[in-house]
Amino acid sequence: MTSPHAIEAEYDLVFAGGGTVACVCASRLATAFPDLKILVLECGPTTKDNKQHIQPGQFFTHLAPTSPTVKYFVSKPSVYLAGRSLAIPTGRCIGGSSSINAVVYNHPAASDFDDWENDFNNPGWSSKELIPLLQKVETYEIDPKKPRHGSGGPLKVSYGGQILDLAKQFVELGPKFEKDRPLTDDGNEFGTASINAFHIIPKWVSTNGRRSDVAHHYIYNKDWKNLSVLDGCRVQRVVFEDGIATGVEYLFDKQVYPSAPQDIRTVKARRLVVVSAGAMSTPLVLERSGIGKKDVLEKAGIPVIAEVPGVGENFQDHPNSVAPYLADPNTPTLDSLFRGEPETWGKMTEQWERDGTGLLATNAVDAQIKMRPHPEELAELGPDFAKYWKEVFANKPDKPLFWLCALGGLAGDQSAFPPVKYMCTGCFMGIPASRGYVHISSSDPYADPDFYSGFLSNPVDILALRWGYKKGRELIRRIPAFRGALIPAHPQFPEGSAAALTETGPVPLDAPKVVYSAEDDKAIDEFLRKFVTTAWHPLGTCAMKPFEMGGVVDSKLNVYGVKNLKVADLSIPPSNVNANTYSTGLAIGEKAAVIIAAELGGRL
Ligand SMILES: Cc1cc2nc3c(=O)[nH]c(=O)nc-3n(C[C@H](O)[C@H](O)[C@H](O)COP(=O)(O)OP(=O)(O)OC[C@H]3O[C@@H](n4cnc5c(N)ncnc54)[C@H](O)[C@@H]3O)c2cc1C
Known part of the structure; x- marks a missing residue:
């Protein structure tokens, strides 16, 4: 050639x-x-x-x-x-x-960009300069008149071709359980109104079901x-x-x-x-x-x-903890597409070709909250976390501690698990304290690098993710589509623990919260070290x-x-x-x- x-x-x-x-x-x-x-x-x-x-x-x-x-x-x-x-x-x-x-589709906090300008001496990189550029890239088809979004950009933003029922349940139930965390129709306003508010997640997808790449x-x-x-x-x-x-x-x-x-x-x-x-x-x-x-x-x-x-x-990166649960067999999820089942692929391809809707026009990541602990909740994160909180978050009220979402399906290799319906909570920490590096190992452009992720090397990251696991579990076990935990892929709580998981559910809205002992916390930390992953x-x-x-x-x-x-x-x-x-x-x-x-x- x-x-x-x-x-x-x-x-x-x-x-x-x-x-x-x-x-x-x-x-x-x-x-x-x-x-x-x-x-x-x-x-x-x-x-x-x-x-x-x-x-x-x-x-x-x-x-x-x-x-x-x-x-x-x-x-x-x-x-x-x-x-x-x-x-x-x-x-x-x-x-x-x-x-x-x-x-x-998610916007950072405005203060994230402002930190680039103020803390690192980068004039021209504040939210004042960057937010208009973000508006320039998009057409926010959900509501082009929303002030913090764009209306004439090349990339379309919509809710995608199908919002899963379990996500609707998650955002409906969230504010009932977390009483000081309301529902919002826009979690991407760059302000405090987007923090601690449940919402359906927009997608980089047009209303006709195409990826906005x-x-x-x-x-x-x-x-x-x-x-x-x-x-x-x-x-x-x-x-x-x-x-x-x-x-x-x-x-x-x-x-x-x-x-x-x-x-x-x-x-x-x-x-x-x-x-x-x-x-x-x-x-x-x-x-x-x-x-x-x-x-x-x-x-x-x-x-x-x-x-x-x-x-x-x-x-x-954003250290990401995914906790898998069992879902109602009748609720739609992406599992059969993940498993490559030809019947669903056939049906969904036909639906997408017809009108750009269905499971091929979504990512099954439909519901989220950008969660920030209230002052009284900071105690649950422990005294070791307090110093980091003060340094990074305390004076920046538009910064969440983590992103918590409900996913409709278990992405990845399911071969070790039964072919049923799953749902997960995903929780990633926005500003982790850990750092890594990536360097060449040779001059060969195909060679693998010398890469150290640094993930969880700073203990504050594990404290945040531990709290996130507990928050996610309390929420998801209350939604109607919940049917219990995929136990092998969770913390292995000690025998007799009050935090033990079951393959049953859901629990009533007013069920008591799970109480975790120091041993249980240790089990969550071990789970995080074994399973935490990249958020890409x-x-x-x-x-x-x-x-x-x-x-x-x-x-x-x-x-x-x-x-x-x-x-x-x-x-x-x-x-x-x-x-x-x-x-x-x-x-x-x-x-x-x-x-x-x-x-x-x-x-x-
Ligand atoms: C699997 C995955 C899922 C994600 N999901 C989301 C999401 O849902 N929402 C979201 O907001 N963000 C998501 N992200 C993150 C987001 O897409 C990226 O942060 C962003 O696109 C990165 O842009 P970039 O230009 O820095 O790098 P890239 O878009 O990755 O571009 C770098 C390019 O350089 C090329 N390249 C590398 N080396 C060479 C070389 N030597 N010579 C020539 N070409 C080279 C690569 O092939 C690549 O195409 C995801 C990322 C991944 C990987």
Whole structure:
């Protein structure tokens, strides 16, 4: 096979990575500057018109370890995870994670963005600047007049093609049980009204049941003359002349184009290289290019271009605890799709083709609350948690402690369990205290990195998730669709414990709350260490903050120590956000376009 793409020798801008942020940023710039020639190199395959990337209900099919559209990053085993490794999936295709994600729509707290500006000296990154950019990306089909949402953006937001009954029960019952936590019709207002309020979750799905990914809504929908977004092109490194980035080296990805030549090629960038390979891969591209911690580079035999010790540090995600329960056999869930049962697949495909509704037009993640402990509840979290609370949350009333949702089905491998209906609570902590790192282990662009997740290494994270488990259990065991716990996948409470689980339910609304002993708490902690998982939200590994604080890029996204090189993706947040991270990625993509446009002498 000859070259799969005709690639010119030079472009104005070259993006390394063609995922969420790159597609948004490149398409905005290509529209604003018709004479600017832009190249986006993506290592994964194309997604154009592929139902697997259009039907939201197919999100879980990408998570199969053999999927060609996902890349798993496997951490070192950790004592904090009962000796386990953690496998973090990221999108590997044009559109990146936006084209495989679970389409949950959530905005961060406004104070999350303000922290970026105030605590890390990043003028221009406050909520005042970023909220309008989030409005620009969306059409909030649920109610376009809602003040904190958008009405003319390329990405559609709706409740998807089916809201599951068990979710309706969850949001209806929630306020009755948690009396000071009401129901709201908008949990994404960026203010305190969205905190401690039950609501149905919007989705990055149009009312006609299509996924709102960036590939189909920013790239494939236009006939570009000045923008080339190419699949199967793996960036090896950025090339420099006298500390100025002048292009990138790439090769054709051997998984996407197995018979393409495997030689390393160079493409020049006249004005700028932007690395947008995502929070797990961007630090690896920088390190392969000679930017990073000296000892990491030396170990891999890479000459140092700029010593930037923050590269690959500050890894964060949202530690996520999923507790599975048994559901009423007659309540709709996604289980039969998860198990690949042909009859349901057939029926649901027909329904989706007919009118864009049904289980293939949803993600079964329909009900949530962004929960923040009331002052009297803080005592339940214990004195060890109090200091962290004071530092991070106490003066920022729009920050929840965690996101708690009800899921209709048990995603993942069900082979060890009976083929029945399930539902789960999912609980992730928005601002965990633990940190990890990701570094290259060699100069080979296919090599697995040296990755430590740091999950649960700080004890405050486990205190928050322990409380979240208890809160979720109290709520879900009261909803009519509840039929007991999937006991092997829960804490193993000691014999005779008052917290023992059963395979029966539901309990009445006024049933007494479960009382947990110190032994029971220990069992929950062991359960968390054994089962806690990624929320699929890695970030922070090339943080935008002052160099002396461990920063990698400045507030204009320039990489320290070199010229004509920027980073734009989820690796730049200097601190975490209280939400699923797609919206933050979109805001970064739009903001990067604004910054670059200004430097090119234009305005977006
Ligand atoms: C399974 C999953 C489910 C998720 N669910 C949700 C959700 O429901 N709601 C939500 O808000 N968020 C969700 N997220 C998170 C959200 O989608 C991501 O945070 C966001 O899309 C990341 O954007 P990015 O641009 O930083 O990276 P990506 O979109 O991941 O883009 C990076 C791209 O760079 C490419 N790349 C990497 N290395 C190279 C290289 N060397 N050369 C060329 N290309 C390279 C990758 O293949 C990838 O396409 C989910 C993520 C995943 C993975």
